[in-house]
Amino acid sequence: MGLLPVQLRFASGNTSDDYITRQAWLSASLSCCPLHPKGGCSFARHGTYRRVKPAGTLILRWYCPQGHCTFSLLPDHLAARFPGTLDEIEQVVATVDQAKSLEAAADFLRPDCVSLISAVRWTRRRVSLVRTVFTLLAGMFPSVFQGCALTVADFRLRLDCTTVLVQARHLAHDTLSTLPRPLGFIPPRPGGGG
Numbered sequence: 001m002g003l004l005p006v007q008l009r010f011a012s013g014n015t016s017d018d019y020i021t022r023q024a025w026l027s028a029s030l031s032c033c034p035l036h037p038k039g040g041c042s043f044a045r046h047g048t049y050r051r052v053k054p055a056g057t058l059i060l061r062w063y064c065p066q067g068h069c070t071f072s073l074l075p076d077h078l079a080a081r082f083p084g085t086l087d088e089i090e091q092v093v094a095t096v097d098q099a100k101s102l103e104a105a106a107d108f109l110r111p112d113c114v115s116l117i118s119a120v121r122w123t124r125r126r127v128s129l130v131r132t133v134f135t136l137l138a139g140m141f142p143s144v145f146q147g148c149a150l151t152v153a154d155f156r157l158r159l160d161c162t163t164v165l166v167q168a169r170h171l172a173h174d175t176l177s178t179l180p181r182p183l184g185f186i187p188p189r190p191g192g193g194g
C-alpha cells in the first residue's frame with residue numbers, strides 16, 4: 001500500500017457550503033476496515049486532513065496498522081485528487097462547450113492568469129479530464145448516454161440534473177475505484193505526478 005490514502009465515497013448529500021458550516025465530516029463513518037471486513041485488525045479513526053480548496057474543508061481518515069493503509073472519505077461534492085469541487089470543474093467545461101474557442105473560454109475564465117498560455121493550460125487540463133470521464137461513463141451506461149454528445153449540456157439533459165459530475169458519483173458508485181480523477185478514485189501512477 002502506498003502513502004497516499006485510499007479514497008472511499010462519502011455520500012454526504014451536502015453542498016460545499018453545507019459540508020463546511022455543518023462540519024459534515026464529523027458524521028462520516030466506516031463500519032469496518034475495507035481490508036479486513038471480518039474485523040481482527042486495529043482499524044481506527046486517524047484524524048482529518050485539510051483541503052486547500054474550498055477553504056475550511058476537512059476530510060476524515062481511518063488507518064489500518066496491519067494493512068499499513070490509510071483511508072479517507074471523500075464527500076460527493078469534492079473533486080478526487082484534484083483541487084476544488086466537481087461543480088467548479090464542470091462549470092469550466094460548460095463554459096468551454098459554449099465558447100467559440102478554448103482560448104476564448106480560458107481568457108474569460110482566468111483573467112487573472114499571468115499569460116493566456118497558462119490560462120489555456122489550466123482550462124485544457126480540466127476539459128481533458130472531464131471528456132475522459134464522459135467517454136468512460138458513456139461506455140459504461142450505453143442506455144443512458146447512447147447518441148449523447150460529450151458535452152456538459154447533453155449529459156445534464158440525459159441525467160436530468162444540473163450537476164452531472166456529482167450525479168455521476170451516484171450513478172457509478174460501485175465502480176469509482178476503477179475510474180480516473182476527478183470523478184473516480186484510481187490512485188495516481190507512481191511518478192505520474194498525481
Ligand SMILES: [Zn+2]
Pocket residue numbers: 033034035036041042043064065066067
Ligand atoms: Zn484492517
